[in-house]
Amino acid sequence: MAQGYEVWGLVRGQANPRVRQLRQVLGDVKLVRGDLLDQGSLISAVERVQPDEVYNLAAISYVPMSWQQAELTGEVTGLGVLRVLEAIRVCSGISASRSPGRGQIRFYQASSSEMFGQVRESPQTEVTPFHPRSPYGVGKAYGHFLTQNYRESYGMFAASGILFNHESPRRGVEFVTRKVSLGVAKIKLGYERQIRLGNMGASRDWGFAGDYVRAMYLMLAASEPADYVIGTGVTHSVEELVSLAFEVAGLDWRDHVVTDAAFIRPAEVDRLCADPAKAREELGWEPKIGFEELISMMVEADLKLLSTSDHHAEDSFGPDSW
Numbered sequence: 273m274a275q276g277y278e279v280w281g282l283v284r285g286q287a288n289p290r291v292r293q294l295r296q297v298l299g300d301v302k303l304v305r306g307d308l309l310d311q312g313s314l315i316s317a318v319e320r321v322q323p324d325e326v327y328n329l330a331a332i333s334y335v336p337m338s339w340q341q342a343e344l345t346g347e348v349t350g351l352g353v354l355r356v357l358e359a360i361r362v363c364s365g366i367s368a369s370r371s372p373g374r375g376q377i378r379f380y381q382a383s384s385s386e387m388f389g390q391v392r393e394s395p396q397t398e399v400t401p402f403h404p405r406s407p408y409g410v411g412k413a414y415g416h417f418l419t420q421n422y423r424e425s426y427g428m429f430a431a432s433g434i435l436f437n438h439e440s441p442r443r444g445v446e447f448v449t450r451k452v453s454l455g456v457a458k459i460k461l462g463y464e465r466q467i468r469l470g471n472m473g474a475s476r477d478w479g480f481a482g483d484y485v486r487a488m489y490l491m492l493a494a495s496e497p498a499d500y501v502i503g504t505g506v507t508h509s510v511e512e513l514v515s516l517a518f519e520v521a522g523l524d525w526r527d528h529v530v531t532d533a534a535f536i537r538p539a540e541v542d543r544l545c546a547d548p549a550k551a552r553e554e555l556g557w558e559p560k561i562g563f564e565e566l567i568s569m570m571v572e573a574d575l576k577l578l579s580t581s582d583h584h585a586e587d588s589f590g591p592d593s594w
């Protein structure tokens with residue numbers, strides 16, 4: 273790895289088909305078995321790997337699915353954080369009367385801008401109150417507070433990154449940026465004629481995932497653990513995203529986009545916008561890639577993917593609806 277890390281990934285289930293996909297992209301990652309629903313397996317994984325740092329990026333992360341499987345979302349996205357923290361605490365011999373020593377395992381929790389939900393102020397900072405609008409957002413809020421609590425209760429190095437939407441050509445096709453970039457590529461190449469979307473009026477602060485991973489790394493390299501908002505500070509509507517993506521391919525979105533009630537959520541997060549001042553001042557973090565460059569990158573990557581592969585993208589990524 274570029275930073276000289278030996279990276280281990282936690283894999284759940286038997287013959288997990290994602291292992292093959294992972295191998296194609298990241299051949300150097302070592303794998304260990306474990307499941308966020310199984311405390312013992314996490315303790316075994318920490319014992320086996322003996323990590324210096326643990327990044328909990330695991331979740332049921334697709335917001336609409338959190339209404340369909342609310343209990344599982346609570347177990348994985350919420351209680352899963354408790355189980356990872358407990359595995360670190362138990363393996364490190366930390367208790368109320370025994371503090372972590374030097375060289376303790378550092379923990380990163382992937383918190384989410386979805387915790388702000390129906391926002392109380394804009395832009396959102398580390399102290400903006402939460403009003404989550406989905407079981408996913410509620411689960412993330414639990415994990416966020418628990419990370420703070422383990423820091424305060426046991427003195428553990430536990431940091432939380434409140435990440436706004438982060439995208440790249442590797443994004444799953446169920447999320448709106450990739451659904452649009454792949455849809456535009458299919459239309460451009462004549463495979464399809466339409467994209468069906470939900471709420472075009474919602475706005476998000478979309479950034480590049482690579483920039484955000486650098487922020488996670490900086491959080492664990494800091495001298496003290498803390499919570500940080502990570503976003504660009506610029507917000508765009510879904511309609512602006514769609515318009516730009518079609519423009520990159522030389523098409524007019526009005527000829528191809530249809531709104532479909534099937535993609536409207538039971539409760540929506542209307543508008544999110546980050547204030548990343550704390551990350552800039554304390555970590556020296558700034559995003560390098562802006563919205564226009566990001567969307568162009570994604571559309572161009574999907575045009576290339578579909579032009580060079582001998583099958584449609586659905587074969588490799590699954591159907592693009594929820």
Ligand code: G4F
Nearest residue numbers: 333335384385386435436437446447448469470471474535
């Ligand atoms: O791309 P989305 O599904 O992302 P969402 O819900 O903002 O959540 C993502 O970002 C969060 C913050 O980092 C993460 F915590 C979370 O795990 C996930 O990665 O939807 C973005 C917006 C929404 O307002 C949605 O209603 O796009 C709107 N939208 C409109 N039509 C659509 C569609 N979203 C999807 N997925 N599909 C549509 O057809």
